[in-house]
Amino acid sequence: xxxxxxxxxxxxxxxxxxxxxxxxxxxxxxxxxxxxxxxxxxxxxxxxxxxxxxxxxxxxxxxxxxxxxxxxxxxxxxxxxxxxxxxxxxxxxxxxxxxxxxxxxxxxxxxxxxxxxxxxxxxxxxxxxxxxxxxxxxxxxxxxxxxxxxxxxxxxxxxxxxxxxxxxxxxxxxxxxxxxxxxxxxxxxxxxxxxxxxxxxxxxxxxxxxxxxxxxxxxxxxxxxxxxxxxxxxxxxxxxxxxxxxxxxxxxxxxxxxxxxxxxxxxxxxxxxxxxxxxxxxxxxxxxxxxxxxxxxxxxxx
Amino acid sequence: xxxxxxxxxxxxxxxxxxxxxxxxxxxxxxxxxxxxxxxxxxxxxxxxxxxxxxxxxxxxxxxxxxxxxxxxxxxxxxxxxxxxxxxxxxxxxxxxxxxxxxxxxxxxxxxxxxxxxxxxxxxxxxxxxxxxxxxxxxxxxxxxxxxxxxxxxxxxxxxxxxxxxxxxxxxxxxxxxxxxxxxxxxxxxxxxxxxxxxxxxxxxxxxxxxxxxxxxxxxxxxxxxxxxxxxxxxxxxxxxxxxxxxxxxxxxxxxxxxxxxxxxxxxxxxxxxxxxxxxxxxxxxxxxxxxxxxxxxxxxxxxxxxx
Numbered sequence: 001x002x003x004x005x006x007x008x009x010x011x012x013x014x015x016x017x018x019x020x021x022x023x024x025x026x027x028x029x030x031x032x033x034x035x036x037x038x039x040x041x042x043x044x045x046x047x048x049x050x051x052x053x054x055x056x057x058x059x060x061x062x063x064x065x066x067x068x069x070x071x072x073x074x075x076x077x078x079x080x081x082x083x084x085x086x087x088x089x090x091x092x093x094x095x096x097x098x099x100x101x102x103x104x105x106x107x108x109x110x111x112x113x114x115x116x117x118x119x120x121x122x123x124x125x126x127x128x129x130x131x132x133x134x135x136x137x138x139x140x141x142x143x144x145x146x147x148x149x150x151x152x153x154x155x156x157x158x159x160x161x162x163x164x165x166x167x168x169x170x171x172x173x174x175x176x177x178x179x180x181x182x183x184x185x186x187x188x189x190x191x192x193x194x195x196x197x198x199x200x201x202x203x204x205x206x207x208x209x210x211x212x213x214x215x216x217x218x219x220x221x222x223x224x225x226x227x228x229x230x231x232x233x234x235x236x237x238x239x240x241x242x243x244x245x246x247x248x249x250x251x252x253x254x255x256x257x258x259x260x261x262x263x264x265x266x267x268x269x270x271x272x273x274x275x276x277x278x279x280x281x282x283x284x285x286x287x288x289x290x291x292x293x294x295x296x297x298x299x300x301x302x
Numbered sequence: 303x304x305x306x307x308x309x310x311x312x313x314x315x316x317x318x319x320x321x322x323x324x325x326x327x328x329x330x331x332x333x334x335x336x337x338x339x340x341x342x343x344x345x346x347x348x349x350x351x352x353x354x355x356x357x358x359x360x361x362x363x364x365x366x367x368x369x370x371x372x373x374x375x376x377x378x379x380x381x382x383x384x385x386x387x388x389x390x391x392x393x394x395x396x397x398x399x400x401x402x403x404x405x406x407x408x409x410x411x412x413x414x415x416x417x418x419x420x421x422x423x424x425x426x427x428x429x430x431x432x433x434x435x436x437x438x439x440x441x442x443x444x445x446x447x448x449x450x451x452x453x454x455x456x457x458x459x460x461x462x463x464x465x466x467x468x469x470x471x472x473x474x475x476x477x478x479x480x481x482x483x484x485x486x487x488x489x490x491x492x493x494x495x496x497x498x499x500x501x502x503x504x505x506x507x508x509x510x511x512x513x514x515x516x517x518x519x520x521x522x523x524x525x526x527x528x529x530x531x532x533x534x535x536x537x538x539x540x541x542x543x544x545x546x547x548x549x550x551x552x553x554x555x556x557x558x559x560x561x562x563x564x565x566x567x568x569x570x571x572x573x574x575x576x577x578x579x580x581x582x583x584x585x586x587x588x589x590x591x592x593x594x595x596x597x598x599x600x601x602x603x604x605x606x607x608x609x
Contacts, residue, residue, distance in 0.1 A: 141324070144317050145581075146544035146588045148551070149565060153581055156569035157328060233446045237551055240448045241566055256448055260555070263452065263460055271456070274449030282444040289440075 025295075029218065032294040039290020042283040049280055053099030062090040064097040065248040073266045083268035085258060087248075091268060094250035095276050101162065101251045102277070105235035106228040109166045113173035114224060118216075120174070121181025122208040126189060136182070139175040151234055152243060160243045169231050180223055184216045218295035225291055229284035236277055252277045307597060314589045321585045322375060325578055326368055358384075358574070375582070381575035383568075390579035394561060400470065401560035404552065405545035407480040412487025413538055419488065420495020421522065421530075427500060435492070443489035451482040451555040468557035479556045483549055487541060494537060498530040505529075532603050536595055543591030547584030 033039060052059060062068075068088030076083045082091035124135040142150070154168035185208075188194060197207050236253030238244035245251040247258075252273045259270025338355040339346070355361050358381075359370055374381070380390035419439070423432045458478060459467040469475050502508065503526055511521045550562035561580060568576035 140317065141320055144321055144585050144589050146540075146547045146584060149547050149562075149581065149584050152550065152566060152569060153325075153577070156577070229444070236446060237448060240551065241554060242570065253448070256452065260452060263456055267456055267460075270449075270452045274446070274452065278441075278445050278449060281446065282441065285440060285444050 117177025125185025416491025424499035539595035
């Protein structure tokens with residue numbers, strides 16, 4: 001790397017040049033990302049939706065679960081921007097409260113998958129041999145179940161509630177993290193600086209977390225962004241099928257399932273929650289693509 | 303090559319065996335309570351519970367039950383569905399054609415349109431055609447299946463009244479479900495094709511083709527597309543494998559009695575033999591498609607050698 005103690009060049013134009021060279025990978029990637037207008041728009045939309053969900057109580061005036069029989073199935077109007085559902089509840093209010101659940105499912109399940117999957121991948125890649133074999137065979141087993149079925153099956157077994165939905169999605173997302181981490185670890189394990197650290201007597205744990213992990217962070221950030229949107233869809237799908245959050249709790253997938261029976265005379269019930277999920281997923285995907293371009297244009301996800 | 307295929311088949315079979323064991327053991331360990339009591343209901347007499355327990359083989363030890371399950375499964379006997387009181391195998395076979403129509407229909411439509419859109423946008427990169435197509439692709443890539451299905455029903459069945467909402471009576475019933483599944487598939491394939499095509503078009507051998515005067519059409523169709531296909535085969539294979547296991551959401555929205563519906567109903571009803579059977583079939587189809595993909599590779603890309 002560039003020697004920071006080297007004497008500064010004399011003129012201004014060269015000083016700028018040295019600034020650029022001192023920039024870390026992350027600063028440079030961040031700048032590339034911020035120049036991507038689509039991705040930045042996605043990020044802003046995402047932040048707005050997250051904030052609106054967190055502060056749902058302050059932003060809304062109606063109760064998300066209280067029944068209001070005189071205002072049943074009201075179409076969108078000034079009073080009810082997204083209309084009301086079959087029990088007279090304001091859809092906008094429920095969409096905002098529902099966001100709390102969907103975003104929690106996305107965030108916690110992926111955090112859990114990363115916290116368990118990354119160390120497993122590090123261990124598999126670093127130790128190799130039997131450890132590697134066992135960990136990766138278990139991951140192969142998880143991958144042998146196509147998508148939703150494994151999650152549905154796990155939630156069906158464990159019992160349908162929010163906590164189990166998060167655990168099931170985390171299990172399903174584990175291989176993504178352990179495989180990615182293992183791959184990068186394998187390619188870094190033999191590099192000079194890892195060998196140097198080993199020869200200086202560094203413990204395996206220290207090498208894995210202090211020397212190898214920082215090299216994976218860029219890829220991890222990209223994969224995490226993209227898998228959060230998958231997790232949100234999966235969580236909503238489970239509620240849609242009646243396996244996730246139970247009524248009357250507001251949740252996007254469950255609201256869509258409600259709206260199914262009223263497609264003929266109240267299109268707004270299913271339309272607005274679905275539109276919101278699509279917007280959130282779209283925003284996550286656009287941000288993820290932007291991050292990928294910024295961190296590593298050649299990276300292939302999953 | 304033969305050695306490679308044999309080894310892959312053995313691994314695939316071991317994987318399915320492992321899945322069968324896990325599915326079986328998980329069902330016995332993870333579920334709180336006695337399945338026989340759950341099935342019999344709250345007001346059942348002890349005799350009835352004992353009867354159900356004996357029918358399900360639950361009065362034997364777990365390893366014994368596992369052995370019976372595995373040996374029977376080998377002969378195609380997956381037990382009887384508690385809910386339908388019919389052999390699980392027959393029920394799955396009966397549901398399979400619906401799922402197969404959805405899977406192959408949507409993958410065929412999605413791949414055809416996706417390849418076309420991907421190729422055109424790669425050639426016309428940075429033009430308005432490319433920009434509009436890419437916006438649509440990212441949009442359809444993000445729309446969740448369940449919302450797509452409901453919106454298609456809203457537009458074509460409720461609004462325009464040109465297609466039926468639910469059922470399986472005529473070919474028209476399959477238009478919306480296949481459209482629901484293939485829009486996402488199209489977006490996926492188009493994205494992938496475009497990225498790979500752009501990369502391939504920069505390769506040295508394409509430059510060679512141009513410099514020796516080949517027409518652009520010939521270069522794209524004969525040379526570039528072939529190399530672009532390799533990663534796409536993987537995705538198409540995985541999609542078919544996944545969809546054969548049942549497009550759970552789509553089947554549920556459009557009331558199609560396919561494997562996905564069977565699986566989700568079995569889980570909701572706690573019909574354990576049915577759960578085992580469907581999960582085993584779903585995982586089996588997926589593992590098998592992976593195998594097919596790996597073998598296909600060798601034919602598409604002669605550079606790949608498994609020794």
